[in-house]
Amino acid sequence: MADSSQGPASFWTQANALLRKNLTFQKRNIKANIRLILFPFVLCLLLVLIQGLINRELDKPSNRCGCTCIDNNGDGQCERVCGIQYSTLDQANSCPITSPPEWPPLLQIPAPQYRAVRTDFLSYTDLPNESCKSTGSCPATIIFTGNNQSLGESLAGNMFTSSFTLNSSNIMYTFANNVLGSETQTEYTNFLDPAFFSNRSVYNVQTQCTLNSTFSVSIPIAGSAVEQDLDVRCVQGLHLWRNSSSEINDELYKGFRKGNSEGKINEIIAAYDFLNSNRNNFNVSIWYNSTYKNDTGNGPLALMRIPRSVNLASNAFLQSFLGAPTQMLFEFVKEMPKPETQLRLDLSSLLGPLFFTWVILQLFPVVLTSLVYEKQQNLRIMMKMHGLGDGPYWMISYTYFLFISSIYMLCFVVFGSVIGLKFFTLNEYSIQFVFYFIYINLQISLAFLVAAIFSNVKTAAVIGYIMVFGTGLLGGFLFQFFLQDASFPRGWIIVMELYPGFSLYRGLYEFSQYAFTGNFMGTDGMRWKNLNDGKNGMREILIIMFVEWLVVLFFAYYLDQVVASGSGVRRSPLFFLKKFQKKSMSSFRKPSLQTQGSKVFVEMEKSDVVQEREKVEQLLLEPSTSHAIICDNLKKVYPGMDGNPEKFAVRGMSLALPHGECFGMLGPNGAGKTSFINMMIGLVKPTSGMAYVQGLDIQTHMDGIYANMGVCPQHDLLWETLTGREHLLFYGRLKNLKGVALTQAVEESLKSVNLFHGGVADKQAGKYSGGMKRRLSVAISLIGDPKVVYMDEPSTGLDPASRNNLWSVVKRAKQNRAIILTTHSMEEAEHLCDRLGIFVDGSLQCIGNPKELKARYGGTYVFTMTTSSNH
Ligand SMILES: *[C@@H]1O[C@H](CO)[C@@H](O)[C@H](O)[C@H]1NC(C)=O
Ligand SMILES: *[C@@H]1O[C@H](CO)[C@@H](O)[C@H](O)[C@H]1NC(C)=O
Ligand SMILES: *[C@@H]1O[C@H](CO)[C@@H](O)[C@H](O)[C@H]1NC(C)=O
Ligand SMILES: *[C@@H]1O[C@H](CO)[C@@H](O)[C@H](O)[C@H]1NC(C)=O
Ligand SMILES: *[C@@H]1O[C@H](CO)[C@@H](O)[C@H](O)[C@H]1NC(C)=O
Ligand SMILES: *[C@@H]1O[C@H](CO)[C@@H](O)[C@H](O)[C@H]1NC(C)=O
Numbered sequence: 045m046a047d048s049s050q051g052p053a054s055f056w057t058q059a060n061a062l063l064r065k066n067l068t069f070q071k072r073n074i075k076a077n078i079r080l081i082l083f084p085f086v087l088c089l090l091l092v093l094i095q096g097l098i099n100r101e102l103d104k105p106s107n108r109c110g111c112t113c114i115d116n117n118g119d120g121q122c123e124r125v126c127g128i129q130y131s132t133l134d135q136a137n138s139c140p141i142t143s144p145p146e147w148p149p150l151l152q153i154p155a156p157q158y159r160a161v162r163t164d165f166l167s168y169t170d171l172p173n174e175s176c177k178s179t180g181s182c183p184a185t186i187i188f189t190g191n192n193q194s195l196g197e198s199l200a201g202n203m204f205t206s207s208f209t210l211n212s213s214n215i216m217y218t219f220a221n222n223v224l225g226s227e228t229q230t231e232y233t234n235f236l237d238p239a240f241f242s243n244r245s246v247y248n249v250q251t252q253c254t255l256n257s258t259f260s261v262s263i264p265i266a267g268s269a270v271e272q273d274l275d276v277r278c279v280q281g282l283h284l285w286r287n288s289s290s291e292i293n294d295e296l297y298k299g300f301r302k303g304n305s306e307g308k309i310n311e312i313i314a315a316y317d318f319l320n321s322n323r324n325n326f327n328v329s330i331w332y333n334s335t336y337k338n339d340t341g342n343g344p345l346a347l348m349r350i351p352r353s354v355n356l357a358s359n360a361f362l363q364s365f366l367g368a369p370t371q372m373l374f375e376f377v378k379e380m381p382k383p384e385t386q387l388r389l390d391l392s393s394l395l396g397p398l399f400f401t402w403v404i405l406q407l408f409p410v411v412l413t414s415l416v417y418e419k420q421q422n423l424r425i426m427m428k429m430h431g432l433g434d435g436p437y438w439m440i441s442y443t444y445f446l447f448i449s450s451i452y453m454l455c456f457v458v459f460g461s462v463i464g465l466k467f468f469t470l471n472e473y474s475i476q477f478v479f480y481f482i483y484i485n486l487q488i489s490l491a492f493l494v495a496a497i498f499s500n501v502k503t504a505a506v507i508g509y510i511m512v513f514g515t516g517l518l519g520g521f522l523f524q525f526f527l528q529d530a531s532f533p534r535g536w537i538i539v540m541e542l543y544p545g546f547s548l549y550r551g552l553y554e555f556s557q558y559a560f561t562g563n564f565m566g567t568d569g570m571r572w573k574n575l576n577d578g579k580n581g582m583r584e585i586l587i588i589m590f591v592e593w594l595v596v597l598f599f600a601y602y603l604d605q606v607v608a609s610g611s612g613v614r615r616s617p618l619f620f621l622k623k624f625q626k627k628s629m630s631s632f633r634k635p636s637l638q639t640q641g642s643k644v645f646v647e648m649e650k651s652d653v654v655q656e657r658e659k660v661e662q663l664l665l666e667p668s669t670s671h672a673i674i675c676d677n678l679k680k681v682y683p684g685m686d687g688n689p690e691k692f693a694v695r696g697m698s699l700a701l702p703h704g705e706c707f708g709m710l711g712p713n714g715a716g717k718t719s720f721i722n723m724m725i726g727l728v729k730p731t732s733g734m735a736y737v738q739g740l741d742i743q744t745h746m747d748g749i750y751a752n753m754g755v756c757p758q759h760d761l762l763w764e765t766l767t768g769r770e771h772l773l774f775y776g777r778l779k780n781l782k783g784v785a786l787t788q789a790v791e792e793s794l795k796s797v798n799l800f801h802g803g804v805a806d807k808q809a810g811k812y813s814g815g816m817k818r819r820l821s822v823a824i825s826l827i828g829d830p831k832v833v834y835m836d837e838p839s840t841g842l843d844p845a846s847r848n849n850l851w852s853v854v855k856r857a858k859q860n861r862a863i864i865l866t867t868h869s870m871e872e873a874e875h876l877c878d879r880l881g882i883f884v885d886g887s888l889q890c891i892g893n894p895k896e897l898k899a900r901y902g903g904t905y906v907f908t909m910t911t912s913s914n915h
């Protein structure tokens with residue numbers, strides 16, 4: 045063993061040891077890492093592939109500005125010209141339009157079968173008879189009300205002309221002078237008015253229709269030379285008085301087509317309330333139907349057909365009071381010019397939130413299982429027992445996972461940007477960085493918190509992945525639905541966002557929305573200034589996530605200290621108040637009255653055990669450092685469960701062990717040896733009694749004790765993927781060995797347990813045989829020269845040769861340290877131990893050196909055999 049007179053390892057030494065171990069561990073895990081990183085790559089590639097297909101579809105001629113061949117000079121050579129006049133409605137959207145066409149302003153006229161007629165659900169008798177439906181000649185109706193009926197009648201009566209006045213030399217003027225309407229539905233834009241592209245659909249609204257009031261006119265389409273014949277059909281316009289605006293409301297409500305299953309459909313052109321209008325005051329409110337939607341098309345709003353209904357009322361007002369020559373002409377409507385556009389659908393922005401939620405959440409089970417693995421395998425406590433403090437553990441584990449997550453996210457964003465996903469390229473990278481950074485921090489803290497609950501890797505993994513996919517799906521199909529519903533209370537959305545998965549989803553959703561509109565409109569995605577946008581939830585989730593990160597981290601640490609199923613003795617829930625309590629534990633206590641009282645019981649014990657007890661009490665009164673271990677009346681009682689009585693695992697153990705002594709504990713299974721050791725190494729809390737290791741109380745100063753302690757647990761606690769040498773290097777570093785001393789100590793240690801030759805030291809521990817693992821565990825417990833070593837049945841499962849080997853190691857090791865060793869083999873105990881204790885039923889039956897004990901009790905062996913009675 046190397047000499048190590050250094051003190052306990054510093055914070056940074058421990059951190060360094062853990063970091064190196066983790067990196068080696070990660071190196072071994074390279075395959076899993078590649079799989080992990082491939083997942084986003086595959087998803088991104090999939091997106092790009094689908095995007096490519098969509099783009100190909102969108103780039104088809106039927107989606108691009110229409111072109112045609114024009115033979116200008118009749119020589120059969122044609123010139124290709126493109127433009128809106130050669131386009132279909134679908135194609136027109138992408139054409140460059142330098143000077144948009146003028147269209148006559150139209151009214152929205154209900155289709156003949158929906159026009160208002162007399163029905164039994166309305167009491168009005170002034171509506172036309174239903175029989176007109178069969179001939180398609182139903183009049184179109186406006187209804188009106190106001191404070192002054194005669195004024196209303198005159199205004200409404202002035203709205204429609206009595207005949208169609210055609211001026212073929214000026215067609216636009218003609219249209220402006222008449223009242224035209226259409227039952228078609230408008231497009232998003234007014235570049236092309238669908239009404240002029242289907243023959244059936246332009247109406248001229250007149251007060252009376254005659255047989256010859258249907259005209260055919262030739263109109264230039266979109267201001268070009270191409271003319272189109274247009275049938276303008278007459279429709280009679282009715283105007284009907286209603287007593288109040290609430291009656292109008294009622295009539296409109298009852299006649300609504302959508303959601304009206306009983307065929308009670310009564311649609312009108314528009315409704316007017318002239319309110320308090322008079323000669324000096326024109327005050328009108330207009331009902332219009334903005335829900336006309338083309339369900340087969342893109343569902344545009346019909347607002348473009350509204351200005352004409354306003355103009356009708358204003359014009360009627362002017363004419364009523366100022367006479368017929370006064371006119372307010374509404375000649376045409378015209379869009380603003382636009383450059384050529386390409387139809388683009390950014391799939392990554394639409395599917396992004398769902399896919400990317402999966403990609404990012406995927407890290408959660410990875411971190412979680414890795415934490416739970418160390419807990420399940422008791423590796424955390426093993427590291428702790430060899431001196432790894434909570435501080436370095438947390439710091440290194442946290443930064444380590446943060447590092448891994450950051451690399452993962454970096455790969456993800458860089459890859460997504462390189463293949464050109466708009467989701468990444470359009471949004472400002474600094475916002476993305478802040479968002480991802482806060483989120484992965486939150487996610488890691490959350491994994492730490494959740495890890496405190498789980499103790500099984502498989503359960504943790506299953507729950508983790510269910511969470512990943514569940515969150516994505518819930519986000520995509522439920523949460524997003526709420527987000528898009530403007531009427532959904534914002535407060536509830538914030539409440540939902542308290543669940544980190546949803547705040548992640550929200551953030552990705554916002555990115556995708558900005559990328560999508562940015563791509564569609566040819567502008568930027570999200571910029572910092574957009575954080576102030578009313579609908580942008582990015583700011584609120586950044587705040588939520590940041591606060592949550594701190595809170596979760598705090599609770600994770602707290603829970604780790606209090607629940608601590610993997611990190612040793614639980615602390616009291618108020619452990620952090622400890623500093624305020626009086627410091628009284630570090631000095632040896634005076635024997636209490638209670639111990640005096642228990643003398644009665646003591647008297648009945650075996651004399652050597654009593655002697656030991658008295659020695660302990662003596663030592664407690666006169667502090668000295670000659671003894672490495674002092675146990676005073678240590679007890680462990682497990683509370684009775686399901687009606688069983690309490691179980692006394694250890695009943696009052698007193699023991700004093702000087703340096704340089706090896707104490708052997710012999711006894712049958714279940715005698716309480718392991719319970720005793722578990723108390724001494726801080727795995728379980730004693731029910732009562734005291735124990736001091738190197739003068740430090742095991743109840744309060746376990747951390748100090750760990751720096752000088754080595755443990756070889758009954759079951760080997762090893763990382764499957766680390767080699768023997770790496771194990772020893774790690775624990776050696778924890779014990780503050782450095783540089784040459786470290787390598788030397790590791791070499792010696794490997795040699796001493798016979799793991800040096802034949803490359804065994806560099807094989808992964810998972811491939812070791814049982815005996816090799818055992819020897820490695822012993823080597824671990826001895827590395828770094830601990831002053832106190834516990835070995836729980838170190839030689840079980842070893843062949844005689846390795847056992848001898850091990851014995852010589854232990855023998856050499858016990859020179860300047862105290863060793864407590866449990867065993868079943870008297871031979872081993874005799875060989876190794878200076879003193880022996882026989883441990884039966886929770887207490888020591890006798891203590892002495894092997895020779896004494898043999899002399900006292902030797903010569904007889906009890907041979908117990910159980911057979912059935914007839915043998
Ligand atoms: C109603 O309007 C008519 C026509 O403008 C007007 O002559 C009459 O005085 C108005 N009635 C009232 C009560 O204002
Ligand atoms: C027809 O329109 C032209 C040009 O605007 C105008 O000069 C002419 O007077 C109009 N004719 C009638 C009958 O309104
Ligand atoms: C809706 O749009 C589609 C395609 O754009 C068209 O074929 C259909 O006639 C329109 N329907 C109405 C009622 O305008
Ligand atoms: C409207 O008011 C007039 C006069 O007050 C009344 O005769 C008529 O019945 C009312 N119409 C309805 C539908 O209530
Ligand atoms: C228009 O009518 C509304 C509703 O009756 C009224 O509140 C408002 O004062 C009127 N405006 C004028 C200018 O009379
Ligand atoms: C308004 O338009 C919708 C079509 O989107 C139609 O179903 C409904 O009947 C119309 N309502 C009225 C009162 O005209």
